[in-house]
Amino acid sequence: MFLNSIALISQEVLEASILISILMALAKQLQLSQRWVLIALVMGSIFAFIYGQNMGDVSEWFDYVGQEIVNASIQLLIVILMFLATFLYSHSIFSSNKQGQIIFLANAIAIVALAIVREGAEIYNYLIGALVQPDYVLTVTAGSLIGTGIGISIGVLFYYAMGALTGKKRHIIGLVLFSLIAGSMTSQAILLLNQADWLISTPVLWDSSHLLSEHSLTGRLLYGLIGYEATPSALEFAGYLGTALIILFIGMKKMPKIKCLEQTINA
Amino acid sequence: MTSIRTFLILSVVAVLVLFNFIAAIQGYSSGMEKAGLLFDEKMLNTAKLIANLHVEGNASNIEHTSTIAFQLWKNSKLIAASSNAPKNPLTDFQPGYDYTNFDGYRWRSLGYYDRKRDVWILLTERDDTRFLLAENVILESVYPILLGIPIICLAIWLIIGYGLRPLSQLANELRNKKTSDLTPITTGDSAKELEQVSSSINSLLERLNQTLEREKLFTADAAHELRTPISALKIQLHNIKQEMPSNSDALKQLNDGVNRMHHIIEQLLLLYRTTPEELVRDFSKIDLYTLAQNNIAEQYSLFEEKQQNIELDGVATEVNGNIFGLTALLQNLINNASKYTPIGGHIKITLGKNKDKPFLRVEDTGSGIPAEAHNRVFERFYRHNNQQTASEIPGCGLGLTIVKHIVELHNASIKIEPSGFASGCAFIVEFNQ
Numbered sequence: 005m006f007l008n009s010i011a012l013i014s015q016e017v018l019e020a021s022i023l024i025s026i027l028m029a030l031a032k033q034l035q036l037s038q039r040w041v042l043i044a045l046v047m048g049s050i051f052a053f054i055y056g057q058n059m060g061d062v063s064e065w066f067d068y069v070g071q072e073i074v075n076a077s078i079q080l081l082i083v084i085l086m087f088l089a090t091f092l093y094s095h096s097i098f099s100s101n102k103q104g105q106i107i108f109l110a111n112a113i114a115i116v117a118l119a120i121v122r123e124g125a126e127i128y129n130y131l132i133g134a135l136v137q138p139d140y141v142l143t144v145t146a147g148s149l150i151g152t153g154i155g156i157s158i159g160v161l162f163y164y165a166m167g168a169l170t171g172k173k174r175h176i177i178g179l180v181l182f183s184l185i186a187g188s189m190t191s192q193a194i195l196l197l198n199q200a201d202w203l204i205s206t207p208v209l210w211d212s213s214h215l216l217s218e219h220s221l222t223g224r225l226l227y228g229l230i231g232y233e234a235t236p237s238a239l240e241f242a243g244y245l246g247t248a249l250i251i252l253f254i255g256m257k258k259m260p261k262i263k264c265l266e267q268t269i270n271a
Numbered sequence: 272m273t274s275i276r277t278f279l280i281l282s283v284v285a286v287l288v289l290f291n292f293i294a295a296i297q298g299y300s301s302g303m304e305k306a307g308l309l310f311d312e313k314m315l316n317t318a319k320l321i322a323n324l325h326v327e328g329n330a331s332n333i334e335h336t337s338t339i340a341f342q343l344w345k346n347s348k349l350i351a352a353s354s355n356a357p358k359n360p361l362t363d364f365q366p367g368y369d370y371t372n373f374d375g376y377r378w379r380s381l382g383y384y385d386r387k388r389d390v391w392i393l394l395t396e397r398d399d400t401r402f403l404l405a406e407n408v409i410l411e412s413v414y415p416i417l418l419g420i421p422i423i424c425l426a427i428w429l430i431i432g433y434g435l436r437p438l439s440q441l442a443n444e445l446r447n448k449k450t451s452d453l454t455p456i457t458t459g460d461s462a463k464e465l466e467q468v469s470s471s472i473n474s475l476l477e478r479l480n481q482t483l484e485r486e487k488l489f490t491a492d493a494a495h496e497l498r499t500p501i502s503a504l505k506i507q508l509h510n511i512k513q514e515m516p517s518n519s520d521a522l523k524q525l526n527d528g529v530n531r532m533h534h535i536i537e538q539l540l541l542l543y544r545t546t547p548e549e550l551v552r553d554f555s556k557i558d559l560y561t562l563a564q565n566n567i568a569e570q571y572s573l574f575e576e577k578q579q580n581i582e583l584d585g586v587a588t589e590v591n592g593n594i595f596g597l598t599a600l601l602q603n604l605i606n607n608a609s610k611y612t613p614i615g616g617h618i619k620i621t622l623g624k625n626k627d628k629p630f631l632r633v634e635d636t637g638s639g640i641p642a643e644a645h646n647r648v649f650e651r652f653y654r655h656n657n658q659q660t661a662s663e664i665p666g667c668g669l670g671l672t673i674v675k676h677i678v679e680l681h682n683a684s685i686k687i688e689p690s691g692f693a694s695g696c697a698f699i700v701e702f703n704q
Contacts, residue, residue, distance in 0.1 A: 157285035
């Protein structure tokens with residue numbers, strides 16, 4: 005239970021914290037206030053609690069696959085918002101007008117809040133299930149705290165590491181990670197829709213579980229970081245790759261503008 | 272803007288938490304592995320002990336704990352067993368460890384063959400009990416790490432805060448330093464790393480102070496020294512006027528030039544006379560209304576010349592200030608209004624109190640000042656030209672600089688708004704008294 009708690013909680017927290025770190029680093033580069041994170045955290049936590057409490061009812065929807073469908077929808081909505089965030093960031097729409105900045109921040113709040121709703125509800129349900137057994141209360145609590153600590157610490161270090169990079173490197177690394185997270189979200193959504201029988205099953209492309217099991221702690225951390233899966237199906241892989249490429253395409257298209265913007269800010 | 276303190280606290284805590292927790296996980300994993308080996312060794316010892324049991328006939332009701340089950344086999348015949356053991360062999364007759372399932376639990380099993388007595392001991396131990404026991408023992412060493420983290424975080428917060436105190440003190444001192452204060456900074460027992468910074472700042476302040484003093488002295492001396500030749504020029508000009516026709520264009524331009532030069536010198540002298548020390552020393556209660564009345568009377572020829580309508584509105588308004596400074600302030604504002612208001616225009620001076628704060632408002636029907644130039648008009652030698660060029664309106668761009676300077680020395684504020692008339696602007700001075 006101890007290692008399971010660490011693995012599950014750190015994976016969920018890491019997914020959200022990396023997303024927050026990248027968006028915070030982008031907002032910082034644009035000299036925008038970071039107060040939006042607090043709003044997103046509060047909103048996300050409230051809705052995660054509500055969603056977690058009603059998970060039983062939700063799972064009965066759509067012939068008892070409601071949970072999968074709702075989770076997949078949240079994931080896909082996050083991906084669409086991530087496309088928009090990349091577009092707004094790379095096309096410097098926010099740099100000249102207040103309205104653009106507000107749209108960028110509102111979009112960032114929506115992405116983080118939705119990610120927290122998704123991950124938070126999972127954590128809530130896991131904890132509610134695990135903590136009913138008195139023997140495991142201490143073990144699960146300790147594991148959850150350690151998992152949370154690991155997830156947040158990596159997020160914090162990642163944020164400062166991004167800040168230490170120079171403008172262009174920061175942009176490229178941020179964009180690549182952003183694309184991998186978006187790809188991971190899409191592949192998770194496809195997996196969920198597959199489980200709900202809303203999508204056809206496609207053959208497994210490879211099996212790397214002998215190299216790194218996705219149930220190991222490292223595997224779970226990598227899953228949280230870049231969506232590592234030991235046995236991806238063809239459709240999941242296509243979704244992952246397609247999403248990542250779209251993000252990279254949108255983000256890389258207007259690279260020179262970022263340089264100009266940075267020069268303006270520095271000036 | 273990134274805070275050094277926040278960065279240090281968060282990154283140090285993150286590194287500490289990450290490595291402590293990874294170490295805890297590593298410790299837990301290897302601890303559990305070692306505990307498994309210890310339990311296995313204990314099972315082997317128990318099996319050897321059981322092999323030495325002297326059993327007669329078939330004994331299957333031997334006292335036991337519910338977490339252990341065993342069987343003693345000889346020549347494929349069960350000769351003794353714990354009462355919770357099934358009738359079938361607990362595990363294969365193979366020496367070594369394995370796992371087996373019965374009674375609704377998963378058990379760790381051991382097959383042990385005693386050659387001397389020719390008996391097989393099949394021993395099992397409940398795996399969940401072994402796991403829980405080992406986990407409870409190992410987690411006892413993980414809890415202090417978890418409980419210690421908040422204390423360590425608090426210690427890091429305090430230590431970094433204490434370590435960065437000289438830097439905060441230096442930042443505070445610089446933040447609270449008035450723009451006119453060029454005295455050296457004193458950071459007390461500052462850190463070694465900051466010695467160079469404070470020494471460089473002090474050296475810079477000293478050089479700046481010397482430069483400003485030199486500039487002040489030069490301008491004041493130059494202005495003062497120029498006064499005499501200007502006065503002589505004016506007398507000579509007056510004499511020439513007697514000898515030359517009064518409508519001479521060249522004479523008029525010469526007269527305007529001399530007057531402009533005289534005005535610049537007077538303004539420069541005024542700017543450097545209004546030093547904080549001198550002004551504040553002579554603060555007293557002054558009625559702005561009376562002062563404005565006198566000022567208007569003194570400058571009345573100006574309004575008459577341009578056929579301007581001047582209006583003074585309000586009541587007696589007392590402020591604590593320097594008579595010389597406030598006179599210069601009113602003079603400049605009223606003079607400015609007259610200069611930029613066309614012939615036949617309107618100038619209004621209002622005095623009163625707004626939320627118990629005395630205020631002075633000078634508005635006109637001039638061409639006004641666009642919002643983007645509001646801050647710039649207070650800069651030295653800046654002249655805003657919208658419709659009229661600098662050459663058309665006499666001035667040197669120092670009047671509003673002097674006004675701003677006096678306003679600051681009186682702990683007041685000044686702002687520019689559109690005037691209450693159809694055109695023009697209003698200067699509002701609000702005293703925080």
